[in-house]
Amino acid sequence: MKKRNSESSKLDRKTVERNRRIHMKDLCFKLASLLPPHLFKPSKDMLSQQDQLELAASYIKQLRERVEGLRRVKEEQAVTKTRTSSSVMTSMMIGLRLPVVELRDFGSTIEVVLISGLNKNFMFYEVINVLSEEGAEVVSACYSTVGDKVFHTIHAQVRISRVGVETSRVCERLQDLIC
Template identity: 70%
Template sequence: MKKISSSSEASKVDRKTVERNRRIQMKGLCFKLASLVPPHYIKPSKDMLSQLDQLDYAASYIKQLRERIEQLEGRKEEARSLDTNSNKMIHDTMKIGSKLPLIDLKDMGSIIEVSLISGLHKNFMFSEVISILQEEGAEVVSSSFSTVGDKVFHSIHAQVKISRVGVETSRVLQRLQELVF
């Protein structure tokens, strides 16, 4: 009978050791997870939080990162579709030989994209185009141009300065047409 009790005691000791090792491992993993959360994300000090609170902050931080990834993927797809549309517009312009200059203005909420295609013979000041956008309440974020054959392709990305006020894109388009034509 003594053998049975010693084997049951040995299994209890083994279970206790296994459980202690499991808890130590879990504590280490929780510490490692909590250390990955930026300190500015957690309002109170990390030292003052319980392990459960630290896990809650980590979980909400992970959810926030997932939402950010989804937003960025959406913006990436939007940019790809815009790029595809711009390439199509350029291809169509070169293929059809439409009357130049050609202005395309896209209003995407707080972002405005202006595509302008002109011939080499049509002279206008690119800075005047930028001035019109700025006067109408947009801040130019980036601009570029390239020359292909006898056509000049201008691309301007602007952002609304004051989101509550916005930009009247029809007025911008009208002023650009007056300038270019």
């Protein structure tokens, strides 16, 4: 009777171990199927499970670093936006002379904020032409009117990142155009 119990427990252990291995193999296959295909130079069948796991781990690390980088950029932009709103509000309270031209360089993107009075007429397309001539492509532009002030916000992207845009020259040209 003891012999049968030990044989039965060995079979149970073998079955449990086989089921565990099948389950792990299935999980590894599911993990590999979640990875983008461009990560696999040879076909998936040629990679061992260990290679697939290492590839998945490095991909997850890359994604984590990318998320952290994007989170930092988002926080920096939020801080800049907060500073911008407070500086705009402060300048309105102090009563700075209009028009106001603010230009922020974020490397490959530029943000232009123009504040003018309702009675100051300038052609908006001329502002866009200045940016275009200086090597920036306008991505978005909007305006809003608050009281007797008009706020224009323009986001532009540098066309050739190696060359860039000389922001001081752009700011000077915009000042000449608007003032």
